[in-house]
Amino acid sequence: MDAKDRQIIRALQRDGRLTNQDLAERVNLSPSPCLRRVRLLEEAQVITGYSADVDPRACGLTITAFIRITLARHDRDAVKGFETKVRDIPDILDCYLLTGEADYLLRVLVADLNAYEEFVRNRLHAIPGVASITTSLVYGTVKQSRLYPLD
Template sequence: MDSKDRQILRALQRDGRMTNLELAEQVNLSPSPCLRRVRNLEKAGVLKGYSADVDAEAYGLALTAFVRITLEKHNEDTVKTFERRVIALDEVQECHMLTGPTDYLLRVVVAGLAAYEDFIRTRIHPIGGIGSIDTSFVYGTVKKSGVYPMLD
């Protein structure tokens, strides 16, 4: 991947609906080589797909929570069970494995506080093997970007 490919990716991260002609113009390529590069990025799995950026609150998911989870044990069965079950939860938008005292960081979206309580009680607690759950609720967002920085 070269700097031109990265320019294409940044442009598509900003606006995945632009036409190939608009994209080619923006990255200073003619349309045919631009389309060829996009197809190569798709084929290589670098460009994984296209999606709509939907406002969670307008959709009805007004509460975002960052949930830190520590497992009781770190054996293979406990870890695999937890990860398999979390993957199946639509409310969990992201799940990251961490270094340090917390094992996982989840970004969760729900309709409100009552929905969050229900999510924890009926979806997370039944997973089992969880030692602790620590939650921080988002009350404002300063920056949210899906555009990666340019590399040299």
């Protein structure tokens, strides 16, 4: 990936709806080589898809929770079982495997505190092998970015 590819990626991260013509102008290429580069980035799975950024509050999802999970056991079956269950729960947007005290960090969106309680009681407690659950609720956002530092 060269500097021109990085320019293309930065431009598409800022506005994934750019036409090829507009993208080519922004990165100072003619349309044909620009399109060829975009296709190569897609084929190499550097660009993995396109999506719309949506305000969760506008969709009624007012609570963001970061949940730290510690497993009771760490054998292959316990880890695989937990990770399989997590992938099937739509309220969990992100799940990260961690070093340190907790094993996983989940980012969860729910409508309100009642929905959060329902989520913990009926979704997380239903996953076998969870030893502890620690939650931090978000009450403000200082910075949120989906733009990767490609410089």
